[in-house]
Structure formats: C-alpha cells, structure tokens
Amino acid sequence: xxxxxxxxxxxxxxxxxxxxxxxxxxxxxxxxxxxxxxxxxxxxxxxxxxxxxxxxxxxxxxxxxxxxxxxxxxxxxxxxxxxxxxxxxxxxxxxxxxxxxxxxxxxxxxxxxxxxxxxxxxxxxxxxxxxxxxxxxxxxxxxxxxxxxxxxxxxxxxxxxxxxxxxxxxxxxxxxxxxxxxxxxxxxxxxxxxxxxxxxxxxxxxxxxxxxxxxxxxxxxxxxxxxxxxxxxxxxxxxxxxxxxxxxxxxxxxxxxxxxxxxxxxxxxxxxxxxxxxxxxxxxxxxxxxxxxxxxxxxxxxxxxxxxxxxxxxxxxxxxxxxxxxxx
Ligand SMILES: NC(=O)C[C@H](N)C(=O)O
Numbered sequence: 001x002x003x004x005x006x007x008x009x010x011x012x013x014x015x016x017x018x019x020x021x022x023x024x025x026x027x028x029x030x031x032x033x034x035x036x037x038x039x040x041x042x043x044x045x046x047x048x049x050x051x052x053x054x055x056x057x058x059x060x061x062x063x064x065x066x067x068x069x070x071x072x073x074x075x076x077x078x079x080x081x082x083x084x085x086x087x088x089x090x091x092x093x094x095x096x097x098x099x100x101x102x103x104x105x106x107x108x109x110x111x112x113x114x115x116x117x118x119x120x121x122x123x124x125x126x127x128x129x130x131x132x133x134x135x136x137x138x139x140x141x142x143x144x145x146x147x148x149x150x151x152x153x154x155x156x157x158x159x160x161x162x163x164x165x166x167x168x169x170x171x172x173x174x175x176x177x178x179x180x181x182x183x184x185x186x187x188x189x190x191x192x193x194x195x196x197x198x199x200x201x202x203x204x205x206x207x208x209x210x211x212x213x214x215x216x217x218x219x220x221x222x223x224x225x226x227x228x229x230x231x232x233x234x235x236x237x238x239x240x241x242x243x244x245x246x247x248x249x250x251x252x253x254x255x256x257x258x259x260x261x262x263x264x265x266x267x268x269x270x271x272x273x274x275x276x277x278x279x280x281x282x283x284x285x286x287x288x289x290x291x292x293x294x295x296x297x298x299x300x301x302x303x304x305x306x307x308x309x310x311x312x313x314x315x316x317x318x319x320x321x322x323x324x325x326x327x328x
Pocket of ligand 1: 010011013027056058090091115116117118
C-alpha cells in the first residue's frame with residue numbers, strides 16, 4: 001500500500017459557514033483531521049497521514065508559508081516511507097503555490113494540490129471528492145515525473161498551466177494554453193501528457209540556505225495608469241516588478257518612462273499581460289531590447305512573479321532572466 005502525506009494549509013476546502021445554503025463563509029477554519037474524517041474511503045486508496053502546515057484563506061498565502069511548505073515537501077519526498085504528497089489549499093492563489101513548488105521541489109514523486117470552491121459545511125461540498133481524487137493521483141506511479149499537479153473537479157492540471165477563471169463557479173480552473181494533464185474520475189486516473197518545460201528534479205532553483213524571498217510587485221496596467229506607483233514600489237524595496245500589461249504586455253508611455261527609471265536603478269522588470277490567455281512576446285509592440293525588460297511568455301502576472309522571485313535569487317541580469325523565462 002502507498003503511503004501518502006497530506007499537508008493542510010487552509011482555504012475554502014477547510015472553510016465553514018453557519019448554514020449549508022449560504023454564500024458567505026470563512027476560509028481556513030477546519031483542521032486536517034476533520035478534512036480526512038469526511039473521506040473515510042481514503043483508506044481504500046492509500047495509507048494517509050495528515051499534518052497542519054497553516055490554516056489560512058489562500059489570499060493570505062505568504063513567502064514564509066511557501067518556504068515552510070517547500071521545506072516540508074522536500075523533506076517528506078526524500079523519505080523512503082512516503083510515496084506521494086497531497087496539499088490542501090485555497091483556490092485563490094493555488095496556481096502560485098503550485099508553480100512555486102513545481103520549481104523548487106527536488107523529487108519525481110507525485111505532489112498534488114487540491115482545493116474546493118464550496119466550504120466544508122456546504123450542501124454538495126466539493127472538497128471530499130477532490131481530496132479522494134487527489135490522493136488517488138498522488139498514489140499513482142503514473143503521476144510521477146509530471147511535475148506538481150492540481151486535482152480539482154475531476155481534472156488533473158499542470159502547475160504551470162492552470163488558472164482560476166471564476167470567483168464562485170465550481171468549474172473555475174482551466175489550463176488555457178496546453179489543456180489538462182489528465183482526469184481522475186472517482187479515483188480512476190487517465191493521463192494525456194507531461195508538461196514540456198523544466199520542473200522539479202530538472203529545475204535549477206533551490207531554496208537551500210534561503211531565509212527570505214526578494215520583493216516583487218505586480219503593476220496592473222489600464223488607461224491612465226499612475227506611473228508613480230512604479231517609482232513607489234522601487235523606493236520601497238522591490239527588486240523586481242511584473243507589469244500586468246494591456247494586450248501584449250503593453251503600458252502607457254508614462255509607465256514606460258517609469259520602467260526605464262526602475263531598470264536603470266537595477267530592478268528587473270518583466271512584462272506579462274492582464275489578458276487571460278496567450279503569450280506575451282519579446283519585442284512585439286514594446287521594445288524589450290531597448291527598455292531592458294523581460295517578456296513573460298505564457299506566464300500570467302502572478303506566475304511571472306513567482307519565477308522572477310526565484311530568478312532573482314540567482315541573478316539580476318535581465319538577459320539571463322529572459323533565458324529562465326524561456327526555460328521554465
Ligand atoms: N475557494 C477558495 O478556496 C477561496 C478562498 N478565498 C481561498 O483561496 O482560500
């Protein structure tokens with residue numbers, strides 16, 4: 001029998017409300033033992049054990065929790081007694097945590113995140129079956145080597161691809177560029193593909209000796225953007241900035257001037273897009289060669305921020321960081 005460790009971090013999956021039928025609720029209320037007790041069928045899949053790492057709504061996910069979680073995942077994955085790991089998480093930032101772990105976990109054992117859109121107390125709560133499927137994927141040898149996965153609503157997503165698309169819909173997650181890694185139907189898994197970019201064992205990123213991550217801020221572009229926000233982020237210690245640009249990572253002329261100032265002061269600026277899908281290309285409308293900026297490719301602003309934080313642990317050279325954005 002496979003041994004699966006479950007690390008709980010909070011989220012709606014651990015949320016609770018006063019009644020079964022209300023929209024309002026609080027995330028991160030219920031402990032890991034209660035989550036597991038709601039799915040007694042897990043014993044048919046694997047030998048599971050639970051640990052509470054945090055209990056927050058994932059809007060409060062932080063660098064500190066990421067570092068703690070990554071260290072624990074790497075420790076468990078290195079143990080011969082652990083075959084796979086499941087992490088319960090909020091949906092709001094699951095794509096960031098999943099991509100972070102995708103880059104810093106040094107193991108080919110399955111690491112599977114799961115979540116829910118309805119709190120644990122709701123009518124037709126989606127958490128229990130999601131946990132069941134996540135454990136089934138984590139216990140599946142065929143899941144190994146596919147990077148960090150997110151199992152929700154019968155779908156198996158890759159960490160790099162998935163994004164949340166709706167604030168309330170149970171079917172909120174999509175992988176718009178490359179589609180699903182597979183499906184899990186009542187614990188029966190089908191795999192379609194393996195992510196093609198480098199990850200986990202092949203990733204060059206390591207958190208050994210890292211006590212804190214560099215500050216990277218996201219600037220959301222729109223008509224009449226206030227460029228002083230960029231200067232302010234730099235003055236307050238940002239080492240990197242991600243522009244959530246309009247269209248192909250575009251920004252106002254005044255924002256470009258502020259970006260030039262930021263780059264001149266040694267801050268690395270990545271251009272991504274506020275558009276839901278597609279790729280922000282180098283030198284398309286904005287001239288990255290001339291601005292000294294980096295194009296994010298398919299990474300949305302939140303994920304570009306994750307990669308930039310890790311890249312800045314290695315280098316502040318925009319050219320080298322562009323290469324990392326092509327590779328990961
Ligand atoms: N559905 C959810 O999990 C949303 C919640 N705010 C969270 O991310 O923790």
